[in-house]
Amino acid sequence: MQLELRHLEAVRQIAEAGSLGRAAARLGVSQPALSAQLRRIERVTGGELFVRGRLGVTPTPLGEYVLSVARRVLGEMEALAAGARAAAPHPTLRLGCIHLVLVERLIARLEEELPDHEIDMAIEHSVTTLTRMLGAGHYDAILYGEVADHEVPLPDSAAARTLISKEPACVRLSATHPLAGQEQIDLVDLAGETWLTIAEDDDGGPEAMVSACLRAGFTPKLRYRINDRKIRYDLIATGRAISLSQPTSPHAEGTVLRPLAGDPLTGRVRLAWNRAAVSERRAGLLYRAAGRAYLDGVPDNTFYRAWWEARPELHPVLD
Template sequence: MNYQIILDVDLEIRHLRMISALAETGSVTRAAARLGLSQPAITNQLHQVESVVGGELFVRSRSGVEPTPLGRQVVARARIVLSEVDALFGDLRLSTGPAGVLRLGSVHLACVASIVGRMGEALPGSEISLRIEPSTVLLAEALTRGHLDAALLGVIEGFDVTLAAPVVSRTLVPRYPIFVALSAAHPLAGEEEIRLADLKDEAWISPPGADDGSLAALRASCRAAGFEPRVLYDAPSGAARPLVVEGRGVRLVDPSWPPAPGTVVRPLAGEPQVARLVVAWRRDRLSGEEAAALYRGLADAYSDHVDGNPAFSRWWHTHPEVHPLT
C-alpha cells in the first residue's frame, strides 16, 4: 500500500529526532534515554506527530515497538531531513575540544584496552580521550554533531549506519563472525562450534547496542534456524556475565573477547551472523596523514587482541583476506 504523507508546519526537528530514535532503538524506554526525555513525553510527542500525518506510526511488538508501513515512510523522510539539517548546521555547532586532544569513540571491543596506547604511538603529541559505547548509532550521531573526532564502529551485516558529511569512513575488518557465550557447565560447552538451532530452548540476553540492528539480526537468524528466541534479559555487556556463568542465559558476543571465567565462547556453525569494523572520522578535524595514522593505530590495537580467544584466533589466521590493510 502506498501512502501520501503531508507534513504540517507544526512538526519540529525534535519530533523528527524522536521518530528516528524510536525506529533505531525499537523501544520507548531506550529512545527516551537517548533523547533525555521521559517516556510519557515521548508518547505524547508521538501522538502529536500521528495526529499530523493522520495515521499510526508504530505498533507494540514482543521486543518493543516497530514502525507500521506508514511509519517506515515517515522515518525514511525524517532521516533525510535530519541528515540535511546536521550537514547544514553541524560545522556551526562544532565543538573542537581542547587543542591537541583527539576525541575518539569505540564500540565495546576487547581492543579498547590497547587503543589509547596504540593511538599515542600513531599520533605522538596528541592526547587521546576515549568514549566506549555499545551503540554504533550513538557514536555515528556524536561524530556527525562534532562531539567526537573519530570512532571505531561495528556494523552488523544488513544494518548499515548512516554517516553524514563531513564524516568519512574506511573499512578496517570487512567481515568477521559473531560468536555465542554460554556457561562452562552447559552441555554444549565442549563443542568446537554450536548450531544455532541447538539453542532454541535457551533464554537469551539481548545484544548490547540493540538500536544498531543486533537484536533484529538475532531474531532473524533464529527464525531462519526454525525458532523464535526467548529474549528475557536486557543488560549491558559486563552486567550480563553472571547470568551466563550461572546458565541463566546465552548471548551473542564479539569473537575477540577472551572467555570470562566460568564461560566459554564458541563460533556458530555456518556463521549466521557477521559484522564488519569501520574507522570513521571528521575531515574537518583530521588531515589525510592523521587519518592514515588513526587507521594504523586502530589496526594495531585490534590485532593485539585477536589471539585472546583461541577459537577466534584459529578463524582469524585462516582468513587473511579480512586483515586490515596497513
C-alpha cells in the same frame, strides 16, 4: 527572546526524532521543559513549527523553513569548530566507540601512533548516538560495528573505512553447559536457550540473530537486555542465559566461548571520522592503531586464530 544555537538544535532534534519525548531524551532535558522551549521558539518565529499527531510530530511549512535554516547554520558552526580543531598544532582527538573488544587495547596503540595528541575517548551503547554525535561535532571519529547486512547511516560530513570486513559471531555460555565441551556448536542446538543482549543494540545484531535462528528453524527467546558486562557474564556463568560475542572477547570466569558451525552470523568493524576535523594522515594513523589493537586480541581464542590465519584476504592493510 532572540533565537540562539540551542534553540535551533532543539528544532533539529525534534524533527529528527519525530517526537518530543525522544528529542528530550537526546537533549538530556525533560519533555515538559522541551515543550515549553518549543512554545517560546514558536512565539519568536511567529507560528506553529510542528503538528502533533498520533504517530508523533511533523513540521509545518513554517517549520520546514526554520528547520532548513537551522540545519544550515548548525552545519556551518560545526564545520567551523571542526576546522579550528584540525588547524591546532596537536588537537585533542575525541573518539566515540561502542564497547568493541578492541577498545580495551586501543589506548596503548593510540599512544604509539599519535604520541603528541591528547585522547578523549567515550563509550556509548548506541550506534545511533555515536553517528548523531559525530554529525553534531561532539566526536571527531567513531568506532562501531555492523552485523550481517545492516549498514549504519553516516552524516554527510563523515568519511569511513572498514577495519575488519568479516568476523564470525561466537556464542558465550556457562562452562557447565552441556554443549560447553564441543569444539563448535550448531545454532539449532541452542533452540531452547534464553538469550541476552545489550540494552540498545542498534547495530543490526538482534535482527540478524533472529533471522539466523529462524533459518535454523526456531525463534530465539530474548529475556535480558543488559549493558553492564559483569552482570551479563554472571548471568551466563550461572546458566541463566547465553549471548553472542566477538571472537576476540577475553576469557570470563565460569564461561566459555564457542564458534557457531558454518558461521551463520558475521559482523564488521568500521571507523568513521569528520573530514573537517581529522586529516587523511591522522585518519590513517587512527585506522592503524585500531587495526593493531584488534590484532592484539586474535591470539586469545585458539579457534579464531586458526580461522583468521586461513583468511588473509580479510586482514586490514596497516602499512
